[in-house]
Amino acid sequence: MEFDYDLFVIGGGSGGVRAARVAAAEGVRVALAEGDRYGGTCVIRGCVPKKFMVFASGYPEAMKDAQEYGWTVHAGGFDWPRFRSKMHTELDRLEEIYRSMLKNSGVVSYDARARLSDAHTVALSTGESFTAKHILVATGGRPVKPDIPGAEGALVSDDIFLLDEMPKSILIIGGGYIACEFACILNGLGVEVTQYYRGAQILRGFDDEARGLVAEEMKASGVDLHLGTNIIDMGPAEGGYRVKSTNGTEKVFGQVFFATGRNPNTADMGLEEAGVSLGRHGQIEVDNYSQTSVPSVYAIGDVTDRVNLTPVAIREGMAFVETVFKGNPTPVDHELIPTAIFTQPEVGTVGLSEEDARDQEPIEVYCTSFKPMQGAFAGRSSRVLMKLVVSQATRKVLGCHIVAPNAGEIIQLAGVAVKMGATKEDFDRTCAVHPTISEEIVTMKTPVRTA
Structure with a gap:
């Protein structure tokens, strides 16, 4: 059978783009479909804009330090709209780089949502349909809100970068790295931050001594951290949202932000109909070579819910190309990841x-x-x-x-x-x-x- 493409990549994030480019460099006929923005979570709504916000949030303390070192300086008010505008201009520039890299590599790009029709066919939201010898799913994940009353009005991490204005106060729910990073960021930007985490200590899975020190330093810097505490329900109130918590308090916050987990983007993609096995949380189940239960379909990155980090998705993409197109079976190495x-x-x-x-x-x-x-x-x-x-x-x-x-x-x-x-x-x-x-x-x- 003659296929339209040797490889069709679904998802234009870091992992999908790298796999597409490296495969195309081997002379492989490659297409890629992305229904949203190129660059994926990391570039558009994750690591990159978050790091800009980390930098921005550090300046008040840097100003205080500068004074102690003899400099006559002071921090004025933080201009969020000015910073946000500059941040999004930079994200637009980076997205354009991703598009250019694909084009220059010879990858055919489709700005459309894609789903599987069968083991070798991809259907696009434009109505087009293409066949491919191999399909690589790299659709990433998305933040989710818990199923509690009033949660529909709350923020998730994607929303933080798009706020019209910084809230005066915010309640962050969660104790993972996303919750803790944004607690520190927003605290540094002058927001009154409260954090609820249902567990005994933040950053579960990391070294106890290290996470204990982080918790101490966060509290010392002004984050009102409550461990062993969760939200019961929330609803609109004057000035924001009234929140009831398991510690017996009821308080109004300007915004409520759930950082309580992410789910793989596998809904309505035709995966199960094509025979691809999914796990309990919707993740695509793969072997050590990123191959799914359907031999022609592979998956990399957060959609597989293995180690959800950008550099890992990129390495998985490169291992996939080595295995499938270079005749060099390369298992994914998830050991000792800094x-x-x-x-x-x-x-x-x-x-x-x-x-x-x-x-x-x-x-x-x-x-x-x-x-x-x-x-x-x-x-x-x-x-x-x-x-x-x-x-x-x-x-x-x-x-x-x-x-x-x-x-x-x-x-x-x-x-x-x-x-x-x-x-x-x-x-x-x-x-x-x-x-x-x-x-x-x-x-x-x-x-x-x-x-």
Whole structure:
């Protein structure tokens, strides 16, 4: 059978675009359909605009520090409409780059929503239909609201970047990295932030010591964090929304923001009718090579709900091309992925938490917490944390956890060492860069505890 395309990619986010471009470079006939904006969650409504907001939110503290360092400066009011306009201009520019990269790679793009008609056919919302030898689904995920009374009036993360004005107060519900990042961002931008999380501590799944310090620092910076607390119902009230919570309080907030989870974008895509197996939460089930239960259909990125990070989706896309078009079967590598949480202070982490490591084998823990010199000079009480989790048997560093300004930048390089299997002695042999925060990673000589 002659197909219209060798590969049809559904979804123009980071993973889909990379897979399409790399495949096209191999001479493959590639088409891609995107029903919304090119760049996907990361570029349009995720990592990129969020990081701009992280930068913006840090300036009030930077101004205070500057005064302590002898500068005569002051922070005026934050002009949200001006910042928002500039941010969206930049996002438009980045989207255009994504479109140009596809065009220059020889990928045929369709601005349309796509769904599967069968294992080799894609139907577009324009009425067109195309056949393809291989179909790659890279449709990502979307934030969801819980099924509680009044939730329809609340915000999700997509909405934050489009607000006409900053609210005077906001209730953020959730304790994951999205909830905590936006709590810090909005607090820094002058919004009165309250955060409810039903669990015992924020950032579940991360190292206990690291997330404990983040929670302390968030509270110290002005975030009104309530653990073991959830929302019962909400409804419109003068000045915003009246919220009833499980801690017995009833309060009005200017806005309510749910950061309580994301679901894969698999609804109304013809997947199940085509024979593609979906998991409990609607995620596409795939094997180690990103292949679905239908041999001609593959899936990568958040729609598979494996490790929902942009660089992971990109690597999955490249592994897919290696496997399918380069004759080099390449399983996806989800081991030892460095990641950052852009709270204030940031968290950088790679490998196992202390808790997970000690459940696996006997370990040593090297840890230090201190006031960094830049903040200490300015009279700040905030602390940083450097932590290594080490195998007693192999001496390998099983986990590295950093809570500090620019922790994301630091963990990228620490991640190289951990991925290579560096031992504690390898770290010890590395000369310190002085004076820096990160030098503590190579100067901790005595374990604080074993487990």
